[in-house]
Amino acid sequence: MHPFVRTILAALLAFWLPASAGAQDADLQALVDGLAAKSFNQKIDAVDKLAATGDPKVVPVLTALLEGRLFTLKDGDKLVIAERKGRVYVTTAPLGGANLGEVKKGDLTKVRVNNKLRGELRAALGGLTLLSPDPSVRAEAVDSVLKARDAELMPVLEKAMAREEDPALHARMALAHAATNLFAAKKEEARLEALARLSESATPEVRSLLNEFVAGGKGTEKVIAAAKETLEAVEGRLRLWETVGDVFRGISLGSVLLLAAVGLAITFGVMGVINMAHGEMVMLGAYTTFVVQEAFRAYAPGAFDLSLVVAVPAAFLVSGAVGIAIERGVIRFLYGRPLETLLATWGISLVLQQAVRSVFGPTNRDVGAPEWMSGAVEFSNGLLLTYNRLWIIAFSLVVVGGIVVVLRKTAFGLQMRAVTQNRAMANSMGIRTGAVDALTFGMGSGIAGIAGVALSQIDNVSPNLGQAYIIDSFMVVVFGGVGNIWGTVVGAFSLGIVNKFLEPVAGAVLAKILVLIAIILFIQKRPRGLFALKGRAVEA
C-alpha cells in the first residue's frame, strides 16, 4: 500500500466521513473493475485503492474475492458476485448487491487469488471492519491488523480501542497497538512501553514477533537489549505450557489407542481369541459412519450435526453382527487352537478389506466433521486443544465406563465372566455357553465398530484403516495385562504419553521403535503385563 494512500485512509476512517463515500460511486465502480486485472500485482493494487477509499460499501466485494465468490462473466468481462444455488449461479452486483439474474457455471470465470493477495485482502478488510458493530467481525479484524502491523492503521486502532467495551477484544487491540509501536514508533520510550505491554502476554505470537524484532536489529541498543530480555522471559513461560501441550497430545493419542484396543481387550483379553480381523471391525464402523452421513446428506441435511450420534449405535450393530457371524461361522470351531484362529481371522480380514474395496471403491471416503467437532480452543498462552481430540478423549472414557458397567453390573456380564473363568462349570449351571461366546465376541466387535466412528474423524476412511491399528491394539492389550480392562486403560494412556514425549526429540519413526523395544523388555520382566490377573483364572 502506498504510504500516502494509507494516510488518507487512516484520516478518513479516523473521522468517519460517510459523506465522502456517497459522492464517488462511479469512481468506486472503476476501482472495483480493477479487481478483474490479469496479474496478481495489479489486483493487489486495486485492493489497496479500494481499501484507501475507506468506504464500507467495498467490504462485500473484498470479502467475496477472499472467499472465491467473485467472478467475471465470460461475455463482457463484467465483475459479479455469484452464489451457487442448485445447478445455477445467482449473480449480484459487486457494489450495492443488486440482483443480476441467474447464469450457468460455464459462463463464469473465477477471479483468481493467491496467498499474497489473500494476505493483502485480510489486512484491508481488517482496517475497514475494525469499527464494525459486530464483535466477531471486530475480532477477525484485529487479528488481521495485528498481522499487518501497519503504522498507518494506528489512528483507527486507537479509535477502536477507545470505544471497545469487550475486555478481551480490548486487550487484543492493545496487543496489536504495542506490536505496531515496537516496530514503528519513533521514540525509544514508546518502544520500551510497547515491550512492557508485550511481556504481559506470553504467547507464541509474541515470541514470533520478538524474534523478528531481535533478528531485524532495528532500534537503539537499549531497546534491543530489552527485547532480548523480554523474549527470554516469554520463552521461559511458554516452555511450561508446551509441556502441558505434550501431555494433552499424549492423552489424546492414548485415547485413540484405547478406543482401538478396548474391543480387543474383550475378544483377546477376556475370551483369548487372537482376532486379526479386529481392525476390520473398526473399519466397518468407520464405513457405517460414512453411510449414515450420506443418508443424512440426502434426507436431512439440516440435522447433519447429529449424524455421529446416530452412527454410534449403527456402527455397534453392524460390526457386532459381523462379529457374531464370524464367531458362529469360523471361530467357534477353532477354540483352543490359537495358530489356526490367527490364520483364519487374518484371512477374514483380507476378505473384509477386499469386500469393502469392491463395494465402496478403493479411494478414501469423505466423512465430514460436525460443527461441534471442528476447530480448537486456543488459550492465550498458545496452548491449543482441538475439539475433535477433546471429544474423542471424553468418548473413550465413556465407552470404557460402559464396558465396565456391563461386565460388573449386568446378568450378561456375570455369565460372560463365568464362562471365561470356568466353561464346564458355567455350562453345568445352565448357562448357554455357545450363545454367551457369540454375544461376547459380538460385543467386542461392536465396540471396535464404535471406535471406527471416532477414528473416522481423525483418520482416512479407506479399506486399510484397520491395518494401521491392529498392531498397536495388540501392543496395548499385552502391555496392559491380558484380561484386564483397567490394564488396557493404563497401558493405552502411558504408551500415548511416552510416545508424544519421545516424538519431538527422536522423530516419529524412532519414537515408535523405542516404544516397541521398551515393551519387549518390559514383557521379558513381566510376561503378564502391567496388571496381571492372579489366581486360578490365569491357569484356565
Place this chain on the structure above:
Amino acid sequence: MMKFKNLFRAGAFAGAALATGLVAGLAQAADTIKVGVLHSLSGTMAISETTLKDTVLMMVDDLNKNGGLLGKKVEAVVVDPASNWPLFAEKARELIEKDKVSVVFGCWTSVSRKSVLPVFEELNGLLFYPVQYEGEESSRNVFYTGAAPNQQAIPAVDYLMSEDGGAAKRWVLLGTDYVYPRTTNKILRAYLHSKGVADADIMENYTPFGHSDWQSIVASVKKFASAGKKTAVVSTINGDANVPFYKELGNQGIKAEDIPVVAFSVGEEELAGLDTAPLVGHLAAWNYFMSVDSPENAAFIKKWHAFIKNEKRVTNDPMEAHYIGFKMWVQAVEQAGTTAVDAVRQAMYGQKVKNLTGGVAVMNTNHHLSKPVLIGEIQADGQFETVWKTDGVVVGDAWSDFIPESAKLTADWTYPWVCGNCEKPKYATGAGM
C-alpha cells in the same frame, strides 16, 4: 527426417534389435497386441493405482474404437501386484514371459519400480512409469512420464522463495520415511544451501507410512515458524497419511498465508476424501491440474466420466502421464511398424504429444519427458487453481545438478552415449570412429 534419424539409430543396435524383433514378432503373430497393466488393485496403494489401471483401460478402449493398432485389436492384460513389492517383480515377469505383452504401464511407489527394474532389464521389456519421482535413475527399459525433481520440487521451492509466493526464508521438509522423500529432500537441502539458506533454517522430519497422529509434528512446525522469519513447508508425505495431516493443519488453524504448505504427492484424488475449506491456499506442484481450461483437458475429462460412468470422479497428474505415455507408445509403434521393444524404443525419442494443459510434451533421449510445471492452490471445492506456470516446457533431468555425485552423470540412450549413468560417452566421438 525423424524416420531417417531413427533408422540410423536403429543401425547401432542392428544385431540385438533383429534377434529380439524376430522372437517378439513370432510371439505376437496372433491378431491382438497385448498391453500389460501392473497396478495394485488391493492393499495400501490401491487407493491411487486403481484409477491408473482404469485410465489405461480407457485408452485401450478408445484405441480399439478407432480401429486398433497396426490393424490389430489391442488387449489389456491386468494383473494385481497387491501393493506387495516383491510380487511386482513376479507379476512383471509373468506379463512379459507368459502373457507376452508388448509394453507394460505400471507401478506407483519408487520401491515397486526398483523391484521390477531388474526384470524389465533382463527380459528387455518396456515399462511406462507415470508418477513423479526422485530421479537419480535412467533405465534403457523404462520411460518415465512423471516429473523428475527439477520438474516439480525445484520450481515449487523457487516459487515459495519469490515475492509472489511469500518470500519464504525458513523451510520445513516433511516426508514419509522412504526413498522418494529422502532423496528429494537431499536434493532440496543442497538446492537451498546454494540459495544461501543456512542449516539452522531447515527442519527435516520423517514419519512412517500411514502416520495418523500429526498433533506434535504440526505443533513443532508452528513453533519452528515462530522464529520471526517467513516459513514454508515442503511436504513429500505420501499416500494415506496426507488426510490426517491436512485435517490437523486445519484444526490447528495454520493458514496458507502464514505458513504455506506445498505438496508433491497430493492431487485431486487425495483431496477427494477431505473437507478442503480450511486448507484453501495451500499448494501443490504438478504438471497437470484437472481445473486447467483447455479443449484437450475438457475432452479428456468428458471421456473419463463416460468411461468410469461417474460424473464425480476426478482426474489427476499421473493419469495425464499415462495418457501421454500411451499416446506416445502408439505413435512410436505406428512409426516403427512393429511392437518389438528395441524398434519402439528408437521410435520413442522425439515423440510428441499435446499436453492436456497446453504445449507439447516431448520424449527425450534420457527417457524423461519435457513438460510444463504448474503450481496450484487448493480451493474450497477440492480442486487446484493454477497460480504460477512455467513459460514453456521443462526438460526432465534424470540426474540432479544439486547432488555433486549425480551432477557429473549423464543419461542419454542414443549414440554416442548409450548409457543411463555415465560420465563419458560409451563410444568415443571424432577420429576414433
